[in-house]
Amino acid sequence: MPTDLDALVVLETLRAVPATAEPVEDWPGVEDPAELQAQIADWLTQYANPGTRKTYAYALGLPVAWVDAVTGPVGQGATTGGPASADGRRSTAAETSGLGGAGTPPPVGRVGVLHHLAWFRWCAGRGMDPRAATGGDVKAWLHQLDAAGAEKRTRQRMLSTLSAFYGHLTEAGVVPANPAALNRARLGLGSTARDASPTIRLTAGQLRALLDAAAELPNRTRHRDLYARRAVAVVGLLTLGLRVSELVGLDRDSLVLSGGEPMLRVLGKGGLHREVYLTDLAATALTDYLAERDRTSDAATPALRGRTSANRAPMIATRGGGRCSRFDINALLRRIAVQAGPALAEVADRIHPHALRHAYVTIALEQDARIQHVQADVGHATIATTQYYDRGRRTRDTTAADLVAAAIQAAGTDTPASREG
Structure with missing residues (x-):
């Protein structure tokens, strides 16, 4: 055998x-x-x-x-195997690791x-x-x-x-x-x-800290601005509740105008498309990144356009213009979290893209957004999946535990012994 x-x-x-x-x-x-x-x-x-x-x-x-x-x-x-660079050759591990900008090789071939x-x-x-x-x-x-x-x-x-x-x-x-x-x-x-989900619960303040850290990501190459703006764009897009597979699958022609509003046409689970509206935060981060990318690559592609001028280039790209992998995004996010300092010190080693998707849902529900709207935003197949994230709303003020403890303690003051005293 x-x-x-x-x-x-x-x-x-x-x-x-x-x-x-x-x-x-x-x-x-x-x-x-x-x-x-x-x-x-x-x-x-x-x-x-x-x-x-x-x-x-x-x-x-x-x-x-x-x-x-x-x-x-x-x-x-x-x-797989490294994206093709602009001149058609296969990128090396160091080039594929452009997200880090410091030569950190991606986990190509890593297995669990x-x-x-x-x-x-x-x-x-x-x-x-x-x-x-x-x-x-x-x-x-x-x-x-x-x-x-x-x-x-x-x-x-x-x-x-x-x-x-x-x-x-x-x-x-x-x-x-x-x-x-x-x-x-x-x-x-x-x-x-x-x-209960084991995913860490990030607060709005921690998401802000991630964005700030992304903008200051250390890099000793001449492409520092490009890498920093890409890092901010990645965090900004993940704050929209995207799955990491949806993020790396975006093309530049996924960015469209509909009714005068910028939005992303996202391919989600089951081959289903959905429209995700860009917040000002995400739109600014993405526009700045694409403009810098075009400037450094001498490309003339506009940062925002309708579907009529399709461009199949990846939305988030390696330095050589190839498509980033999920592992690339995960590694980048960890680097940003470590850079964020005290705000994320206790959870930096557990940061991953789904944590930001999770945060989108829990923060939206905490802000009393309609659950149907949140479901549509993130592409959940059923309301039940979105409701699952309600556990993120659990706080000291929303538990009955203290009321029960108070009742038990109050009952202790009304025993025969206390009356005799």
Whole structure:
């Protein structure tokens, strides 16, 4: 039986498979790996959003580069392997790290501590064809993830991804039933009562501190102004409640005028577009960044225009003009948070793009915005998802705990002993 390490090596060879090459012929436990890969590609290509395809592929243990190869380049700019520079050559790691501006290499190829337990890798390590898996196999996998320290939310997401994959195979007649269609409540993965989000809660003051720190981001190159304005633009756009996948997927022609108002046409989950109005704060940050970018690259593209003059260049770009990755944005945000000083000292190591999206919802609800408006702003599929963020409104003044404690203490003053005294 092959070892887990053997399985990792075999699956990693998929990285070298270009779109026109023959599929890898060896996959532990799989007699027809080419057919399995074709079925996986057929499933992934159902999703219009490239971020969704990459997220699902990574969750199952597939190299993201292989996904780009078999499903076509990311519709809004591939980031794997480094973006192409202005002269067409492939950027180096140092160039790709232009967000930092100081030569900090991006985490290209970095994998999480649980990546060896991703489903396809787990199956390959046991010499098992994923299409032969049973519900018992899926449960054994989940228990191993639990033993390895995977949080409940992580296991929920991984099981959901697996269920989506097998749901497709079931519809296609490849497997007789979905082995991942398990009773989640019995597995402790039920979602009827949602747990409190582990995402840190940022205040409006902390968001202001992030913006100020972004503007002063240290950089010793001649492109200091460009990097600083890009950093401010990134934070400014994230304060609109965008997902990081939506941010990196924006093109310059995503910025449009509608009714005289600047807005972003955003591609969200499920391939659905929504319109996100620009605040003055975000509009100023974005316009300043694009103007500086055009100035330094000698481009004549205007910073704001309608859809008639489309420009497919990425909205947020590397120094060479390529598309930034989610990892780039995450690393940049951490750098900014560290630079922000005391205001974010206690949470700087936990800052990530979703924290700003989370902050948008909680601050909006605290300001008594209509929940339907907030739902539309951030692209939640249901009001229930937006309501989940209401936990951010929990303060000392909105809990009954003190009232209960006061009643208990008051009752203690009315005991027989107190009356005798």
